[in-house]
Amino acid sequence: MAEVLVLVEVAPDGSGVRKTTLEALTAARALGEPSAVVLGAPGTAATVKDALAEYGAAKVYVGESDEIDAYLVAPKAEVLAQLVADKAPAAVVIPSTPEGKEVAGRLAIKTGSGFLTDVTEIAADGTATQVAFAGATIVHSKVTTGTPIYTLRGNSVTPEPAAGAAEEEAITVSISDAAKQTRVVDRVVEQKSDRPELTEAAIVVSGGRGVASAENFSVIEGLADSLGAAVGASRAAVDSGFYPHSFQVGQTGKTVSPQLYIAVGISGAIQHRAGMQTSKNIVAVNKDPEAPIFELADFGVVGDLNTVVPAATQQITARK
């Protein structure tokens, strides 16, 4: 069976693999037998190996060196390109994070291949599905040159367990000077949150301009916490200083595709729709019955968010 390389995304706090990795392993199975590639500091593979076995990795290629994390992106692309040359895989699947996309692009140049970013599905014949123009258009594409490289958009594929041998094979890490040009001097955590990561969360509750103030975002956070959800914000809310930019959902922010998306006080401008249109289930609360968000909503409440949302939060908490 054809081998498909899957680049593993490790949680930054060392707690194991990110869900994106399990999604990528699942998607890769359409093309062949997935082999996981773990690149990072010494000791990284030990934290993720069990999960990789559980999600069908036949092999686990381990490239561990302090040099990988000391420089930005380029070392990973270099090691991965060497592995592609050695193993001649049928394809490479990478989680579609900012780093993952940069690795994919560099790998494409190094291996003379084509690549497709933010794919939501990969078919057995290699055809990938992408959504374009704020989710309004669905595109099918195929790589026609070299080893197809895909980056898989988070939450597009449901991870399905499948037993894999996860046979470990150490790979040599030898980083060229060319890949050591951008040094990562420090990694700084500014906001520590107990809420799920926005792009990985099964439920996202977002607030918009209608929330009216930074203080009032506690209404959004309250509902999110009652549902175990991540908190998002529209660009209007971020631009007004209600919530930090790293939580922005939309064209110039994060793209999310959760099971449930609750838009509160968000009108639904195309800028916002671009980041949430592929959510499975959309609920909207807005006082304006004409707000475009209702065109997308599976369930909408026309009303004042300051009464509806706290009441809903209370009822959800009471049901537990």
Next chain:
Amino acid sequence: MNIVVLVKQVPDSGSERALDSSDNTVARASADNVINEMDEYAIEEALTVKESQGGEVTVLTVGPAGATDAIRKALSMGADKAVHVTDDAIHGSCAVQTSAVIAAALAQMEYDLVICGAESTDGQVSVMPALLSERLGVPHLSGARKLTVEGSTLKVERQTDGGFWALEAQTPAIVSTWDTINEPRYPSFKGIMAAKKKPVETKSLADLGVDAGSVGLATATSQVLDFAGRPPKGEGVKVTDEGDGAEKLVGYLAAQKIV
């Protein structure tokens, strides 16, 4: 410090956008074309660096003959001059091919710093600077929410989830900017008038020494097979809150087995 800013003219993300059914490429002729919004942050950052370090800001774009609006916008904000790579053979090129064209153009320019926006709002591939870094062998500092220039050392705060990474590299280098890095200026009337007199150099593939057969739809490294509009969503339920909005909302979530 000589700075090149990459800009792209794209269909306005606020208007109807489509693919052209004849060859599955972005329909640019029928669209309301504007400068890629994310590029304005790159231009602003280039002008800010120039103000503190001196030098010249050159705009580089690859696009059809009509892509001059994006160039004019950049020049009216304060860029000094522009290079416009245009050639019919480029139509339908994939990101890999386009990166070869841009790299060839950059190779003919003198630069210490190349600045790009985070992504284009049409293709949204967002890897062009990484491709150029790979082709040109210069460092890439990506996702910058802050850029500091200290002599030939560039320091960047790379935006991450809940924080940042501090990056450092030496010039020449490529920096891609996040939209938190600055607030782009509006062109002044004076700037708009001055832009009309600023030099715009047009280059063909032959000028760059790029083989026309190596770019374009026929030899692209990936191909769009087909596309379709997203199927319209079934009519959703909309209720008006009359004191029972929360109850109905929770009832819906319960019916969906979410609570």
